[in-house]
Amino acid sequence: LVVAPNPPDVTASSLNSCAGRGVTVAVKRVRKNITYQWYDAATGGSLLFTGAVYNVPVVTKNTIYYVQANVGTGCSSATRTAVSVTVDPAPQIPAVALDNVVTCIGGTVTFAVQNPDAALTYRWYDAPSGGLLLATGNAYTTGALAQTTTFYLEALNGAGCSSARKGVTDDIIST
Secondary structure: OOOOOOOOOEOOOEEEEEOOOOEEEEEOOOOOOOEEEEEOOOOOOOEEEEOOEEEEOOOOOOEEEEEEEEEOOOEEOOOOEEEEEEEEOOOOOOOEEOOOEEEEOOOOOEEEEOOOOOOOEEEEEOOOOOOOEEEEOOEEEOOOOOOOEEEEEEEEOOOOOEOOOEEEEEEEEOO
16 A cells, blocks of 8 residues: 655755755655656646656746655645745846046055945955955045056845946056
């Protein structure tokens, strides 16, 4: 006699993720001899993944994932458990005052966000991705410059979602 398993107990009924990032949905109490299947619908739908932990690589819109427990073949939980994923959009980079300015060797430049949004945190980097965090704030003052240099501005919202980085350049002229 095979008895249908109870619906799975998932780690969360709802999660948040940033647009373009991944999210992990999982069964909290994994039981022996149970197979877990993740679907895109409460009934029917497409099988997305089999396993207790589903690492969704990229989410771009609000989505609900459904998991069911199976024992053997053809014996499934009566209902699927829903996990909703809310996607937070990435913030947009505003204009930067003094973008692409010209200065002399040894000079410094202050780049500043025009009309900064108090809900965002602005971070300044030395590379378009990765790289060294140079400063946090609405403005960044360079050190003495010896060559044409591009700095990169990123905005971060309260949900932890970051924008693409925008490059701002200081062109050096020799006297």
